[in-house]
Amino acid sequence: MRFLVVMFKEILDNLRDQQTVFYALLFGPVLIPLIIGGSIIVSLKQLSIDFDEVTTLAVENAESAPNLMEFLYSNNIDVESAPDDPISAVRAGDIPLVLKIMPGFAEALRAGKPAPLTLFENEGDKKSTKQARKITALLQSYGRTINALRSQHRGIDSNVFESLEINREDVSRDGAGGQLLASLLPFLLIVSMVMGGFYLAVDTTAGERERQSLEPLLSLPVKRRELVLGKFGATLCFVTLSCILTSISIFIMFRFFPIELLGGGLNFDAATLFKAFLVASPLIAFISAVLITVSAFTRSSKEAQTYLGILMVIPMAPFFILQFVNIRNVLHSMPIPMLSQYQLLEKIVIGDIIPPLYVALSVTGTLICTVILLALAIRLYTRDRILM
Amino acid sequence: MIEAKQLKKSFAKPGSSKKHEMVLAVRDVSFSAADGQVTGLLGPNGAGKSTTLRMLATLVKPDDGSAHIDGFDVSGDVLSVRQQLGFMPHNAGIYPRLTAHENISYYAKLCGLSRNESNKRVDELIEQLTMQSFANRRAAGFSQGQRTKVALARALVHRPQTLMLDEPTNGLDVMATRGLRDIIRELAKQGHCVLFSSHIMQEVSALCDHIAIISDGHIAIADSLEGIKHQTGEDDLEDAFVRAIGETP
Numbered sequence: 001m002r003f004l005v006v007m008f009k010e011i012l013d014n015l016r017d018q019q020t021v022f023y024a025l026l027f028g029p030v031l032i033p034l035i036i037g038g039s040i041i042v043s044l045k046q047l048s049i050d051f052d053e054v055t056t057l058a059v060e061n062a063e064s065a066p067n068l069m070e071f072l073y074s075n076n077i078d079v080e081s082a083p084d085d086p087i088s089a090v091r092a093g094d095i096p097l098v099l100k101i102m103p104g105f106a107e108a109l110r111a112g113k114p115a116p117l118t119l120f121e122n123e124g125d126k127k128s129t130k131q132a133r134k135i136t137a138l139l140q141s142y143g144r145t146i147n148a149l150r151s152q153h154r155g156i157d158s159n160v161f162e163s164l165e166i167n168r169e170d171v172s173r174d175g176a177g178g179q180l181l182a183s184l185l186p187f188l189l190i191v192s193m194v195m196g197g198f199y200l201a202v203d204t205t206a207g208e209r210e211r212q213s214l215e216p217l218l219s220l221p222v223k224r225r226e227l228v229l230g231k232f233g234a235t236l237c238f239v240t241l242s243c244i245l246t247s248i249s250i251f252i253m254f255r256f257f258p259i260e261l262l263g264g265g266l267n268f269d270a271a272t273l274f275k276a277f278l279v280a281s282p283l284i285a286f287i288s289a290v291l292i293t294v295s296a297f298t299r300s301s302k303e304a305q306t307y308l309g310i311l312m313v314i315p316m317a318p319f320f321i322l323q324f325v326n327i328r329n330v331l332h333s334m335p336i337p338m339l340s341q342y343q344l345l346e347k348i349v350i351g352d353i354i355p356p357l358y359v360a361l362s363v364t365g366t367l368i369c370t371v372i373l374l375a376l377a378i379r380l381y382t383r384d385r386i387l388m
Numbered sequence: 389m390i391e392a393k394q395l396k397k398s399f400a401k402p403g404s405s406k407k408h409e410m411v412l413a414v415r416d417v418s419f420s421a422a423d424g425q426v427t428g429l430l431g432p433n434g435a436g437k438s439t440t441l442r443m444l445a446t447l448v449k450p451d452d453g454s455a456h457i458d459g460f461d462v463s464g465d466v467l468s469v470r471q472q473l474g475f476m477p478h479n480a481g482i483y484p485r486l487t488a489h490e491n492i493s494y495y496a497k498l499c500g501l502s503r504n505e506s507n508k509r510v511d512e513l514i515e516q517l518t519m520q521s522f523a524n525r526r527a528a529g530f531s532q533g534q535r536t537k538v539a540l541a542r543a544l545v546h547r548p549q550t551l552m553l554d555e556p557t558n559g560l561d562v563m564a565t566r567g568l569r570d571i572i573r574e575l576a577k578q579g580h581c582v583l584f585s586s587h588i589m590q591e592v593s594a595l596c597d598h599i600a601i602i603s604d605g606h607i608a609i610a611d612s613l614e615g616i617k618h619q620t621g622e623d624d625l626e627d628a629f630v631r632a633i634g635e636t637p
Contacts, residue, residue, distance in 0.1 A: 002497075002498055002500070005494070005497040005498050006498070009483075009486075009490075009494045012486070012490075013483055013485050013486060016485040016486075016526075017485060211481060211483070211484070212477065212479040212480075212481040213481035213482060213483060214481070215442075215447060215477040215479075215481060216475060216476065216477055216481050216495075216539065216542065216543070217481075217498075218447055219445040219446065219447055219470060219473065219475040219477075220470060220495060220498050220499060220546075221467050221468075221470035221471040221499060221500075221546070222470075222498050222499075223467070384447075384448040384449060387442070387447055387448065388399070
């Protein structure tokens with residue numbers, strides 16, 4: 001049980017290292033979810049339009065279109081008068097939009113001609129384009145009503161002008177934003193696990209060689225296996241802690257950002273996150289083993305950081321691959337560490353039922369890879385080269 | 389008790405573009421070091437001192453030849469060898485974020501001492517090596533002398549019969565060097581076998597009962613100080629050393 005001695009020493013040693021603690025407890029679990037998750041949620045919120053929300057719209061020359069104003073008012077738009085110079089006001093971002101009722105609007109309407117309106121918007125301003133989309137949709141709906149009335153007035157069925165009937169139905173459970181958000185959970189969990197163990201793994205292996213404390217350590221009457229397992233255990237503790245903290249911070253983050261408006265079906269409640277943590281937990285061992293093994297290969301912490309920096313891309317790879325590729329036969333990807341957890345975690349968030357076989361394959365595959373990596377690390381520690 | 393017979397070791401040349409270019413670090417090293425004596429392994433830089441000690445400490449496997457520490461084979465029964473051996477490499481290699489006490493007690497626990505035994509033993513060593521003033525400070529700011537003491541205490545923590553010190557006086561000031569010499573003499577008096585490597589002549593002549601001069605990967609001469617002077621016909625160890633490694637003084 002001497003590996004416990006190594007493990008506790010490495011934990012104590014690294015808890016005194018500000019860099020390790022910062023990356024394990026703050027950067028991975030708090031900052032990354034806030035930066036990446038927060039920005040994705042905010043941008044999704046900006047893209048989605050809420051027609052029930054009351055907004056104000058500046059209208060120039062409102063008195064010449066009283067019926068339109070009435071229509072807008074009944075659709076949750078409060079009309080206010082426009083500033084003197086609408087173009088520069090919109091350009092400066094003082095107000096998002098200005099609707100200008102052009103001269104001759106009322107006459108054209110009465111004469112059955114297209115009635116001119118101008119909408120001043122700022123394409124460079126997200127808030128302005130979002131409101132413009134909302135107002136355009138409302139105006140088009142108003143236009144269709146007038147079309148119908150005009151054709152009725154002339155004794156024509158208004159359907160004559162509708163040559164196509166296009167029905168679009170989104171049959172996905174969650175919509176586009178939901179898919180992105182669902183993959184956010186595995187992404188954040190895996191990145192934080194890697195960040196959590198990264199510096200400790202480098203410090204306890206390559207760092208130990210660099211400080212030249214490895215040579216006396218290896219001359220002690222302790223099996224190399226115990227040393228490697230101790231260092232693995234310490235990494236495991238930090239990765240676990242990082243993963244738990246990340247789950248908590250994701251939970252808190254989604255309390256503040258209501259996701260109902262993204263098309264529902266997504267679950268970020270405590271039970272879901274707990275399930276997600278359990279499914280992801282074999283990865284804790286796998287990632288710790290990867291970190292320990294790779295840094296055991298390297299000669300210095302600088303070299304280790306370079307290699308692991310490249311390896312950092314791997315946890316992100318499934319995130320990007322799954323954005324572009326639809327893996328049809330999920331069963332084949334289940335024994336692959338990382339990829340399987342990505343898919344399972346997405347399913348958990350979406351609320352799909354997961355066959356036990358999937359979980360069994362995922363756990364077994366991941367743990368087998370972990371054991372192979374650890375055996376490799378122990379082998380590396382028994383070679384002469386570890387000291388060179 | 390250390391007995392080395394015809395040890396040989398070569399390494400892949402570091403930084404070499406050719407794949408199997410080897411450097412012969414140790415070609416033929418045979419010597420013995422007895423209990424109750426301080427034995428000096430004296431040689432110029434790059435002669436193979438550290439490689440020899442690493443082979444004896446079971447850190448690297450000899451390509452050829454054999455060595456026994458207190459009767460245990462360094463290529464076979466490595467855990468028994470390590471149990472008998474306290475090894476202090478030429479860089480102290482202590483953990484900067486741990487205190488002196490924690491550094492020593494980590495090794496005590498790794499060697500299998502219980503918490504009580506370990507605390508007792510560490511306190512004993514702290515007193516023996518007069519480390520009381522810095523025992524509970526973190527090692528990051530220690531002087532070379534303090535670091536050497538911590539490393540020596542670590543090497544002694546499991547009461548090894550045989551002790552190997554690789555250039556322990558490097559970077560020590562006069563007083564610290566004298567203090568270390570006293571400690572080494574005391575250990576030998578208690579019956580330990582102490583092997584001490586150095587490239588400093590005065591160091592070896594002041595301390596060692598038996599001297600093995602290593603040069604270019606082999607033992608040029610191994611005898612007592614008087615014996616070496618007699619064999620080489622030189623009156624001064626420095627001249628004797630130069631003659632032993634094949635140069636004319």
